[in-house]
Amino acid sequence: MTHDHDLELLPTPAQTEAALTPPAGRNGGDLVVETLHGLGASTVFGLPGQHALGMFDALRRSDLRYVGLRVENNAGFAADAYGRVTGEVAPLLLSTGPGALMSLAALQEAAAASAPVLAIGSQIPVAGLGGGRHGYLHELRDQQASFRDVVKSVHTVRTQSQIPSAIAAAWESALTAPHGPVWVEIPQDVLLAETTLPVVTAMDATPRDLVPRPELTAVAADLLSRAERPVIIAGGGVVRSDASGKLLALAEKLSAPVVTTFGGKGAFPWEHPLSLQSWMEDRHTTDLLEDADVLLVVGSGLGELSSNYHTFAPRGRVIQIEADAGKLESNHPALGIHADARLALSALVETVTERVDPSAPERVAALLTAVRERLDGQDLAFERQILNSVREALPAASPSFWDMTILAYWAWSAWPGALHSAQGAGGLGYGFPAALGAAAADPSKPVLAVSGDGGAMYSIAELATAKQYDLPVTWLIVDDGGYGILREYMTDAFGEATATELSRPDFVALAESFGVPAVRTSPETLRDDLAKSLAEPGPSVVVLPALLKMFAPTHLG
Structure with missing residues (x-):
């Protein structure tokens, strides 16, 4: 007996003809780009990079659009942002050794933020693998271990026939909840060798659903209802699983106030009567x-920032x-439900008993x-004005990407709605290359x-990328003469700061040397200058000389 799914596995006559007569001039790199497509x-x-040239040569024969950055870490940040804003896998092509290792900080951020980045790196030739030291350029004892x-x-x-399956398995892993970065490595000679394998056609790498156990959602629904x-x-x-609608339905059904973590901003309407906003x-x-x-x-795992520093x-x-x-339950005992947020919230919306609590909005308003x-009660009108000016200048539909800087720390708590930042892993240099990745997506x-x-000095080279691809990114650089947040931390802890003061370039002149329009603004003109730059096509830079303060910490009780 032949089943329908068996028939689906049989090639059509056209597929058979194409498989038997693959085009000439292809290599292992073609199998990579064909699989991605x-x-x-x-x-x-x-x-x-030298070992990865087979992949890059294959791009020439592909319909894939390539966005090349100037530093591998920044390429990783761009891929991270592309994955965040689209929910799709973002392929990241890297070379061996130094090129691969340069991406690690960006992949750490992608892991912390659950961004689906598919990093494909080259390796030294197959003959050099297996633990020896053969003296190949870029060689590592165990690249995977890094x-x-x-x-x-x-x-x-290790062979060309393994390429499609390995990339498909990695793709599925990246998109399986929780989303995250994955690593594929392919030796140089496997990428360069001519291939007679058929062209890779459409592949299925559908991630499996992470479904909650019904007995656990039953207990949760009972607890919430009572x-x-x-x-x-x-x-x-909630954001990564596109569960904001389910969250809103559940909160309203339970009359339950909602606070969003810094990573969860945008998961709940900012001005909703049940919104506690993000003052974590x-x-x-x-x-x-x-x-x-x-x-x-x-x-949320209720980590350091989401638990008011534990x-x-x-x-x-x-x-x-x-x-x-x-x-x-890594930080607090709980009824733990291992599940995709959207599926679990959907189950709870269907099973909780509606409860009406007129006092809930009152408690929210009081807080x-x-x-x-x-x-x-603090002298913070200047900082609030700056953040408001940025908010008023940014079109409602435009995404924003924030580096680890004082204005971003303000935005985590006070920015209404969604934003993207590097607060997951906390590395510097995220904002500008990430914004380039988002602009490439849309x-x-x-x-x-x-x-x-x-933080801007980590990313200056990417002004060339922004110009080369004419990406519509406006880069606001708040220039306070050093590592401002570290200056505050050290001054508070030790009475004075060390190693925080920085010599820096004329950012306006530097941007203009890349062919990127730039303007030096002031607190009074920030909103208008930023709005004007955002309205112009292509990249631009706005520099704001300003010394910002953080609001006083309240986690000490």
Whole structure:
């Protein structure tokens, strides 16, 4: 008996003819780009190197669009952003040894932020693998080992026939909840050798659903339905799984206030009557969360930033929905539900009992009033003005990407709605190359990048990338003469700062030397100058000389 799925496995006459007469002039690199195309990729990021030239030569024969950056770490940040904004796998092509290792900080951020980056690196020739030291250029004793602690999965290739399957397995891994970066490595000679294998056609690498166990969602639904003061913490997992609609439905059905973590910004409407917004470093928020008799944590491991620096001590019952099994109950005892946020929230929406609590919006309003009064009691009008000017200048549909800088620390708490930052791993240099990746994904609208002068120096070379591809990114550089947040930390801790003051270039003249328009602005003209730059096509730079302060920490109680 022949089943329907058996018939699907049989090649058509046209497929058979094409398989038997593959085009000449192909190499192992062609199998890489053909597989990526067959899996649905349209754009790849990267930087060529000697061992990887087979892949890059194959791009010439491919429909894939290539966006090349100047530093591998920045190429990784661009791929990370592409994955975040599209939800699709972002291929990243790298060379062996130094080129590969330069990407590690970006892949760490992708892992922390659950961004689906597919890094494909070359290797030394097959004859040099296996633990010896053969003296090949770029050789490492064990290249995989450098990536194994960072990425979700490692996939190795030793023959051309393994290339499609390895890349498809990595693709599926990157898109399986929780999303994340993966690593594939292919030896130089495998990439360069001529191939007679058929052209790779469409491939299926559909990720498996991470479905919650029904007995656990039944218990969670019962706890939430009977709760007197339920509260929800929404993390980045809600955003990554496109579960904002389900979260809103559940919160309204339960009359449960919602606070979003810094990574979860945009998961819940900022001005909703149940929105506690994102003041995770405010003791008023921490107190309200601790007072909840049932706390639902969705898509967050309640790490350092999401727990007010581990001072958060819940007194009620905690329910934690998390796709990363390693984060379940890693910081607090809970009813742990290992599941994709969207699927788990969908189950809860269907099974909780509706509860009406008119006092919930009142508690939310009281908390936000307390936060405002605390800020009003500090000398922070200047910082709030700067952030408001940036917000008013940015079109509503435009994404923003923030480096680890004081203005970004403000934005984590005070920016209304979604933003993207490097707060997962916390490395410098994310904002501008990430914005380039987002602009490559959708060049129809401007993208904002925000950096300090210290972080900006990590990414200056990518002004050439922005110009070469004419990407609509406006880069706001807040120039305070050094590593501003570290200056504050050291001054608070030791009375004075060391190694934080920096000599820096004339950023306006430097940008213009790349052919990128630039302007030096002031706090009074920031909104207009930024809006004008964002409205112009192509890349631009806005430099704001300003010394910003952080709001006083409240995690000390």
